[in-house]
Amino acid sequence: MYHTIAEVKKANKAIGHKWFSPANMRFFKTHIVKGHYSGRLIQSRFFITSDDVWGLGRRYIIRAALDNGAVETASETKFMSWQVAEEIAKKLKTESSPCANCRKSTYNPNFTCDDCAGDARLASSDW
Numbered sequence: 001m002y003h004t005i006a007e008v009k010k011a012n013k014a015i016g017h018k019w020f021s022p023a024n025m026r027f028f029k030t031h032i033v034k035g036h037y038s039g040r041l042i043q044s045r046f047f048i049t050s051d052d053v054w055g056l057g058r059r060y061i062i063r064a065a066l067d068n069g070a071v072e073t074a075s076e077t078k079f080m081s082w083q084v085a086e087e088i089a090k091k092l093k094t095e096s097s098p099c100a101n102c103r104k105s106t107y108n109p110n111f112t113c114d115d116c117a118g119d120a121r122l123a124s125s126d127w
């Protein structure tokens, strides 16, 4: 378990991954969003990046820092604002589980991945 993005960067590098390497960050035009958490992880698990998504422009994506130092995308949803991404990240489960419908890994508390939940997810009272 990590508390800060700095710890995650170090752990990711230690296992030989290059998620945070300058070349990778440049290629995807990725920025780490400090937001209200200013460099700390949300629920000791998540952080938000701002990425230049091809064809969409800049979007905000929730990433999960795994205990082994790897980083994965926690939600396929690309958010319009970091504030919304942060609010959602606060409500995710800290461990992923298979989607009830398609078995793809998800952190959503209702066990349905974003692709299967669609836009209804954001309007749902579960959130």
Ligand SMILES: [Zn+2]
Pocket: 099, 100, 101, 102, 103, 104, 112, 113, 114, 115, 116, 117
């Ligand atoms: Zn699914």
